[in-house]
Amino acid sequence: MVSDQKNADTQPLVMQQTLASEVSCMGVGLHSGAQVTLTLQPAPANSGIVFVRNDLEEGANEILADYRSVCDTLLCTKISNDHGASVGTIEHLMAALSAMGVDNVRIEINGPEVPIMDGSSAPFVFLIESVGLQTQDQPRRFIKVLKPVSLEHEGKTVSLAPADDFIIDFSIEFASEAIGHQQIKFDVSASGFKNRYSKARTFGFLQEVEYLRSKGLARGGSLDNAVVVDGDRVLNETGLRYSDEFVRHKVLDAVGDLYLAGARLLGCFTAHKAGHQLNNMILHDLLADESAWCWTTQAAETRDVSNVIAFPSSRTRPSATNMGGERVSLAVASPAE
Numbered sequence: 591m592v593s594d595q596k597n598a599d600t601q602p603l604v605m606q607q608t609l610a611s612e613v614s615c616m617g618v619g620l621h622s623g624a625q626v627t628l629t630l631q632p633a634p635a636n637s638g639i640v641f642v643r644n645d646l647e648e649g650a651n652e653i654l655a656d657y658r659s660v661c662d663t664l665l666c667t668k669i670s671n672d673h674g675a676s677v678g679t680i681e682h683l684m685a686a687l688s689a690m691g692v693d694n695v696r697i698e699i700n701g702p703e704v705p706i707m708d709g710s711s712a713p714f715v716f717l718i719e720s721v722g723l724q725t726q727d728q729p730r731r732f733i734k735v736l737k738p739v740s741l742e743h744e745g746k747t748v749s750l751a752p753a754d755d756f757i758i759d760f761s762i763e764f765a766s767e768a769i770g771h772q773q774i775k776f777d778v779s780a781s782g783f784k785n786r787y788s789k790a791r792t793f794g795f796l797q798e799v800e801y802l803r804s805k806g807l808a809r810g811g812s813l814d815n816a817v818v819v820d821g822d823r824v825l826n827e828t829g830l831r832y833s834d835e836f837v838r839h840k841v842l843d844a845v846g847d848l849y850l851a852g853a854r855l856l857g858c859f860t861a862h863k864a865g866h867q868l869n870n871m872i873l874h875d876l877l878a879d880e881s882a883w884c885w886t887t888q889a890a891e892t893r894d895v896s897n898v899i900a901f902p903s904s905r906t907r908p909s910a911t912n913m914g915g916e917r918v919s920l921a922v923a924s925p926a927e
């Protein structure tokens with residue numbers, strides 16, 4: 591792989607970031623219903639995102655957040671290691687880490703599933719903002735898409751094409767009038783994730799939820815952590831957080847799933863009716879073809895991020911002790927669009 595010489599000398603480097611200090615939350619897994627504690631810890635530059643199942647034996651309990659670790663995409667994105675340790679429903683946390691500019695983090699968790707919280711990425715954005723970020727001494731690396739890659743599977747399509755920024759163009763189509771056709775295009779490189787996407791909740795149909803429950807799944811699911819649609823109606827009394835919350839959640843899922851590439855992409859991801867499976871398949875297709883991508887530290891992404899303050903190493907950091915062991919509750923208002 592060669593670096594991108596074309597932009598060399600023209601773009602300032604974006605440096606890697608980790609959390610300024612440790613922060614925790616508690617909650618239940620959507621499918622397992624199990625109560626878990628999740629702790630985000632600062633991690634060294636170039637170490638990436640690593641989940642650690644601290645309820646399992648040391649030495650066999652680390653799972654790298656990587657597209658090749660994905661073992662199941664049926665109801666969520668689940669990753670596992672060679673020892674059989676796994677962690678599921680990682681996508682909403684991964685989306686928050688990607689969009690808020692967290693390159694390196696060690697995620698300790700004492701159960702098989704990331705807590706669903708309110709079904710969105712907002713609680714994880716809140717956790718990251720509550721401790722802030724630490725700038726590190728290594729440049730961020732990006733995966734630059736060099737040529738188009740696309741695939742189709744059971745009427746669903748996804749593609750990646752060259753672009754200077756990380757763009758997601760997503761469309762969905764449901765017979766239910768509560769959803770219908772929705773399409774949106776988002777520049778992930780620009781700030782905006784927090785207000786315009788992070789609060790979009792996962793969703794499902796009532797009959798699916800009942801079926802999953804009969805199979806022992808969705809045990810932790812409720813109207814507190816998902817939008818539930820029955821026919822043409824949204825059952826949640828408080829309605830939607832965005833008029834097109836469904837497609838915004840699909841964008842959020844894609845931001846999280848595509849971060850499993852191991853770095854932020856520079857390219858345009860276009861998807862129609864896709865989900866976790868195709869999000870993962872396109873990464874395999876792209877990264878298997880060495881002529882289709884390259885590593886680069888040169889990106890136009892100086893606007894990156896976030897509304898999170900990055901603390902230089904010499905500055906005093908805020909304490910996050912008030913977060914330890916408490917369930918995070920958020921007052922999520924309808925965002926001003």
Ligand SMILES: [Zn+2]
Binds near residue numbers: 839
């Ligand atoms: Zn989701």
